[in-house]
Amino acid sequence: MLRKTLLATALGASVFGASVFGASVFxxGAMAQSAIAAELSDDMVKIGVLTDMAxxxxxxxxxxxxxxxxxxxxxxxxSVLGKPIEIVxxxxxxxxxxxASKAREWIDTQGVDMITDLVTSxxxxxxxxxxxxxxxxxxxxxxxxxxxxxxxxxxxGFHWAYDTYxxxxxxxxxxxxxxxxxxxxxxxxxxxGHSLEGDVSNIVKAxxxxxxxxxxxxxxxxxxxxxxxxxxxSGAKIVGLANAGSDTINAIKQASEFGIVEGGQNLxxxxxxxxxxxxxxLNAAQGLFMTTGWYWDLNDETRAWAARFEAEAGKKPTMIQxxxxxxxxxxxxxxxxxxxxxxGAVAEALKSMPVNDVFANGGTVYPNGRMxxxxxxxxxxxxxxxxxxxxxxxxxxTIPAAEAFQDPAKSGCxxxx
Amino acid sequence: MARALVASLTETAATLSLRQWLLVLAALAVLVALPxxxxxxxxxxVMCFAxxxxxxxxxxxxTGLLSxxxxxxxxxxxxxxxxxxxVWGLTPEIAIALATLVAAALGLVFGFIAIRRQGIYxxxxxxxxxxxxxxxxxxxxxxxxxxxxxGVPRTAFLGIFDLSSNLACYFFVMAVFxxxxxxxxxxxxxxxxxxxxxxxxxxxxAVSLGYRVDHYKLTIFVISAALSGLAGGTxxxxxxxxxxxxxxxxxxxxxxxxxxxxxxxxxxGPAVGAFVVLTLxxxxxxxxxxxxxxxxxxxxxxxxxxxxxxxxxxxxRLGRRPS
Numbered sequence: 062m063l064r065k066t067l068l069a070t071a072l073g074a075s076v077f078g079a080s081v082f083g084a085s086v087f088x089x090g091a092m093a094q095s096a097i098a099a100e101l102s103d104d105m106v107k108i109g110v111l112t113d114m115a116x117x118x119x120x121x122x123x124x125x126x127x128x129x130x131x132x133x134x135x136x137x138x139x140s141v142l143g144k145p146i147e148i149v150x151x152x153x154x155x156x157x158x159x160x161a162s163k164a165r166e167w168i169d170t171q172g173v174d175m176i177t178d179l180v181t182s183x184x185x186x187x188x189x190x191x192x193x194x195x196x197x198x199x200x201x202x203x204x205x206x207x208x209x210x211x212x213x214x215x216x217x218g219f220h221w222a223y224d225t226y227x228x229x230x231x232x233x234x235x236x237x238x239x240x241x242x243x244x245x246x247x248x249x250x251x252x253x254g255h256s257l258e259g260d261v262s263n264i265v266k267a268x269x270x271x272x273x274x275x276x277x278x279x280x281x282x283x284x285x286x287x288x289x290x291x292x293x294x295s296g297a298k299i300v301g302l303a304n305a306g307s308d309t310i311n312a313i314k315q316a317s318e319f320g321i322v323e324g325g326q327n328l329x330x331x332x333x334x335x336x337x338x339x340x341x342x343l344n345a346a347q348g349l350f351m352t353t354g355w356y357w358d359l360n361d362e363t364r365a366w367a368a369r370f371e372a373e374a375g376k377k378p379t380m381i382q383x384x385x386x387x388x389x390x391x392x393x394x395x396x397x398x399x400x401x402x403x404x405g406a407v408a409e410a411l412k413s414m415p416v417n418d419v420f421a422n423g424g425t426v427y428p429n430g431r432m433x434x435x436x437x438x439x440x441x442x443x444x445x446x447x448x449x450x451x452x453x454x455x456x457x458x459t460i461p462a463a464e465a466f467q468d469p470a471k472s473g474c475x476x477x478x
Numbered sequence: 479m480a481r482a483l484v485a486s487l488t489e490t491a492a493t494l495s496l497r498q499w500l501l502v503l504a505a506l507a508v509l510v511a512l513p514x515x516x517x518x519x520x521x522x523x524v525m526c527f528a529x530x531x532x533x534x535x536x537x538x539x540x541t542g543l544l545s546x547x548x549x550x551x552x553x554x555x556x557x558x559x560x561x562x563x564x565v566w567g568l569t570p571e572i573a574i575a576l577a578t579l580v581a582a583a584l585g586l587v588f589g590f591i592a593i594r595r596q597g598i599y600x601x602x603x604x605x606x607x608x609x610x611x612x613x614x615x616x617x618x619x620x621x622x623x624x625x626x627x628x629g630v631p632r633t634a635f636l637g638i639f640d641l642s643s644n645l646a647c648y649f650f651v652m653a654v655f656x657x658x659x660x661x662x663x664x665x666x667x668x669x670x671x672x673x674x675x676x677x678x679x680x681x682x683x684a685v686s687l688g689y690r691v692d693h694y695k696l697t698i699f700v701i702s703a704a705l706s707g708l709a710g711g712t713x714x715x716x717x718x719x720x721x722x723x724x725x726x727x728x729x730x731x732x733x734x735x736x737x738x739x740x741x742x743x744x745x746x747g748p749a750v751g752a753f754v755v756l757t758l759x760x761x762x763x764x765x766x767x768x769x770x771x772x773x774x775x776x777x778x779x780x781x782x783x784x785x786x787x788x789x790x791x792x793x794x795r796l797g798r799r800p801s
Contacts, residue, residue, distance in 0.1 A: 114763075115770060152763040154770075157626050157721040158523075158713070159759065165519050166760075169644070183626045187719045190629035206625060213628070251616050252623035280616070 100142075100401035103172040107147045108134070108389060111160055111188065112178040112203065114152035117306055120336045122180040122203045125374050125382040130177065132370070133389035141393050142400065149173065157183040164191045174402045175200060177388050180381065182206035182253075189218040196404045198411075200392060202384035205305075205332060206253075207467065210431040214474035217404050219411060219430045222384025222420075223354040226467045227436050229257050229303075229331045231352035231460045233264035235438035236299055236329055239457065241350070242268075244329075245297035246275035247288050247312060249304035254280070257331050258303040273297045281308055285315045293321055299350075305332040310341060317345040334379050338441055338453045346453075349441040352465075355380040355420055356437060356454055366419045377451045380420075387420035388432075424462065429474035436465035486664060493667075509652055518644040519716065524756045525655040526713040531736040531748030532662045533705030538734070539743035540666055541698050542678035546601040546730050547588065547608030548706050551581040553725030554611055555707030560627040560720035561620055569637050570650065574711040581707020582700050584611070589699030593692055596681075605727060612725045626721030630714055647716065654712050658705055663745055665701060674698055735773070739780050741787030750788050 110130050112122045127150045134146045149167065153160035160179070167173035168191070176192065179185040180203025192199035193215040200219045201209055207224040244265050248258040254277070262272050273295045276288050289312070292300045300321060302309050309330055316328055330337070333351040357367035357377045366386075370378045395410035396402050416424030421434035439454035447453060469477035494502070513521055530552055537543045555577035562573035592603040615621045622628075632641040641647040665671055673694055676684045685691050714720045723729065732755065740751025755773060762768045784791040 150764065152769060154759070154763070156723040157628070157719045158717040158723060159763070161717050161719045162519050162523055163760070163763065166517050169519070170517055183624060183628075183719075183721045183723075186625050186628045187721070190718070193629070208625065252625075 100403070101144050101396075102174065102402055105145050105147055105172070106141050106175075106393070106396060106402050107149065107167075107171065107173045108392070109164070109167045109173040109176040110148065110150040110178050110385070111153050111163060111176055111184070112150065113155050113180050116155055118155065118180040118203065120340075121334045121379040122178050122381045122385075125370070125376075125378060126178040126180075126203070126385040128370065128373055129378065129382045129386040130389050133386045133393070137390060137393045141396050146393065153181075153184055155181045155184065157181075157187040160184040161187040161191055164188045165195070168195045168197055174198065174404075175389075175392050175407075177201070177392075178203045178381070178385055180204055182208075185209055186213055189213065189215050192217050192404075198392065198404050198407055200388040202388050203381050207472070210427070210429040210469075211467075211473040214429045214472070214476055216430075216476060217408050219388070219408075219426065219432060221388040221432045222380050223436070224431070224466070225253075225257060225332065226260065227354070227460075227465045228333075228352045229261045230264050230467075231436045231438055231465050232329050232331055232350055233261040233301075234268055234464070235352070235458050235460060236327075236350050237265055237268040237270040239438075241299040241327060241329070242270040243297040244270060244272045244299045244301050245292045245295040246272065246301045246303050247285070247292060248275055248277050249280045249282075249308055250277040251280045253305070254303045258301070261301055261303065261331060278304070278308070280304070281306075283311055285312045286319075288312075289316055289319050289321060293319060293324065293326065297326065299327055299329050301329045301331060303331050309333060310337060313341055313349065314345050322348045334381070335377065335451075335453060336379055339376075339451070343442060343444045343447055343453065346441045347443045350457075351439055351441070351454075352460070353380055353437050353439055353454070354434065355383050356439065356456065357451065358454070359437075359456070362419050383420045387416065387418050387424075390418055391416055391432075427466075427469040428477040429469045429472050430476075431466055431469060431472070433462040433466040435462050436460040490660075490664065506656070509656070513645055513648045518648040520756075520760055522644075522648055522651045522716040523713065523760075524753050525651055526709045526716060527733075527736065527752040527756055528749035529655055529658040529712075530706050530709035531733050531740065531752045532659060532746070533702050533709060534733045535737045535742060535744075535748040536662060536665060536674075536698055536702045536705070538737055539748075540671065540678060541674045541695065543593075543695065543699070544597075544601045544734075545592070545604040545699075545702075546727070546734070547604030547606075547611075548702075548733055549725050549727065549729035550588070550608035550611035551585055551703040551706040552710035552713075552729065552733075553615065553720075553722075554584060555581040555710035556714040556720040556724045557615060557621050557627065559711035559714040560630045563633055563715065564627060564630050565620075567633065569633050570635055570641060570715050573633075574654070574708065574715065577711030577714070578704050578707045581710065582704035585700045585703020585707075586696075588703065589696045593695040593699060605730070608725070608727065608730060612722070612727070615722060615725045621720070624722055626719060626723075627714075628719055630718040630720065632715060632718065641715075651712055651716060654708065658708055659746070659749070661701075661705060665698075666745055670694070670697075735777060737787075739777065739787055741790030741793075744787070744789045744793060747787050747789030754788070 110127050112126050113119050114123050130148055151163050175198040177200040179188050179201045182204045185201045185204030189199045198217050202222040205225045207226040209220045246258045248254040278288050302312050327348050329350040338346050367377050395407045399406040399410040412426045424432050424434035426432050437456050438458040440457050534548050537545050558580045559573045559577035562568040588607050634640050736751035736755050737748040741747025
């Protein structure tokens with residue numbers, strides 16, 4: 062007991078560098094916690110933000126995700142179980158091998174306990190495997206692929222903000238229910254595009270809609286003229302864009318040149334972010350349907366958070382950045398609840414807690430690691446409706462969590478069978 | 479095979495001067511000691527890319543052929559090794575040997591088509607062919623498309639030695655690396671290598687001396703592809719991932735950059751170039767968007783100030799004729 066007190070005193074003195082008097086006063090308080098605090102590896106919790114800092118996804122994750130992580134740590138109080146929280150970040154340049162080796166290095170040499178953001182599907186899948194092997198939590202907010210909580214799921218891997226299933230099916234279901242019952246797909250010709258198109262076709266048909274046709278474009282592509290002309294000729298009410306990134310942007314820009322929306326057809330982007338709308342401009346994007354996990358202008362709380370973020374970053378946050386905030390905050394709560402940063406215990410705690418913060422209201426974590434929360438079907442405003450920068454979306458419908466995300470029993474994940 | 483290797487080793491030993499021997503031994507000692515000071519996974523990655531760059535340099539530096547499609551060999555080998563390790567459960571030496579064979583076969587096809595042209599046309603043909611490999615990697619089911627192959631296991635070497643610890647894996651990769659570099663060194667310092675240099679300096683003269691230039695070019699193309707495959711297959715074992723990154727044209731560009739930076743036409747220069755590029759990639763990425771900018775600036779400085787590359791410039795300063 063005496064030794065323990067001495068230890069706690071020494072600990073208090075070294076960590077806080079206070080005066081001898083202050084340290085001994087603190088020791089009394091530290092004693093109560095010392096049994097728990099001993100459970101933290103390296104006497105700290107270290108969070109790694111692995112993201113794209115300079116290339117195509119830098120705008121929707123990147124520095125903004127690092128900022129969101131800092132905000133989460135700040136809101137949590139800067140320490141957990143009486144120990145400091147540290148943040149490291151790195152640019153994975155969208156390369157799976159750089160990301161995987163960086164994650165390994167962080168875990169092996171720097172004692173990183175949790176890795177988040179992980180934009181780009183190949184990166185997220187690779188790092189989730191590293192986490193599984195090294196017994197560390199990964200919380201993917203940036204990548205889209207629903208494989209993360211499907212066939213490739215891991216007991217220590219979490220998928221937080223959104224996924225291809227929720228975006229595509231949210232848009233598919235809701236658009237059909239809103240009267241868009243005939244579809245034409247413009248699909249990127251590789252596995253991702255095919256699966257997106259397949260998922261949405263099934264949903265459209267299940268809801269009584271009809272798919273009039275589909276056309277595949279090479280990946281990546283810059284000229285969509287012939288594809289758009291066919292879409293126009295098909296007479297479908299909705300032109301579904303089963304592609305991503307610059308392909309989607311190019312298709313939307315050219316669709317506006319062809320007057321597709323003026324002609325009475327609407328576009329549906331199956332994987333889009335508010336930053337895409339920002340770079341496209343409302344003239345090109347108006348009338349477009351998209352699903353999002355979060356929008357800054359939902360309520361007072363989201364507006365306040367976005368304003369705080371904007372003051373630092375100079376732009377509104379995306380759902381990935383807010384999702385990163387929510388993931389980090391939930392992780393810290395789980396560490397506190399579990400009383401340790403051992404990955405298995407933290408994962409269990411995460412799966413037993415509801416998620417209530419600025420990002421999700423009443424979110425639940427499924428056994429396969431998927432965090433299910435309400436999603437929103439939005440339509441892009443016309444330039445006349447918009448009050449200015451970042452006022453881009455009308456929320457058409459709130460999609461309840463159970464409908465938005467895939468039933469874990471059907472996800473193909475062995476953990477939720 | 480083993481006897482040929484021993485014979486070649488003893489022959490090599492006889493041609494080396496005492497000073498060179500000491501250098502080789504010192505380099506080996508450094509390689510053995512390094513993982514105890516530097517993070518081994520990083521070192522393994524550097525060795526893979528160093529071998530890749532040295533293999534590439536056989537073509538660019540010693541034969542004067544600029545291939546802009548070497549990512550095809552590196553990448554397809556890494557897919558083959560990853561698939562072999564993960565799905566077929568092969569041991570690493572067999573998976574990597576298989577990957578090397580596939581890369582060599584691919585090299586034979588590429589080389590057969592490409593060596594008929596020179597200069598920019600040669601580069602464009604190799605680029606076009608490698609883009610076809612990229613397309614195949616994107617579409618074929620076993621490669622996992624844009625997701626790649628993840629969670630590649632480090633199976634036991636020969637079924638006995640566990641490679642899952644980083645240090646054990648390091649010595650395996652080191653052995654592959656030393657073997658690969660030895661192969662490069664032997665190729666360059668052989669009569670065959672002399673003919674290659676003759677082709678580089680003046681192809682019509684080599685033809686007029688009676689050499690069947692196309693045979694030499696095709697052979698070196700296959701050797702270069704095979705060694706690139708050796709590097710790619712080993713990389714899949716090290717980082718436990720095979721992805722589209724390895725087959726993109728950017729990867730073909732990166733290896734050109736490493737080679738020019740380190741010293742085109744020097745045996746070990748490209749290895750130094752690979753080390754510099756990977757160190758920057760690895761240690762600057764904590765500072766946000768600096769990586770690509772810094773590498774670009776360094777390349778510009780290199781082109782403006784020391785065109786022979788790092789090692790080439792050193793050799794020139796030390797008064798040695800570049801080989």
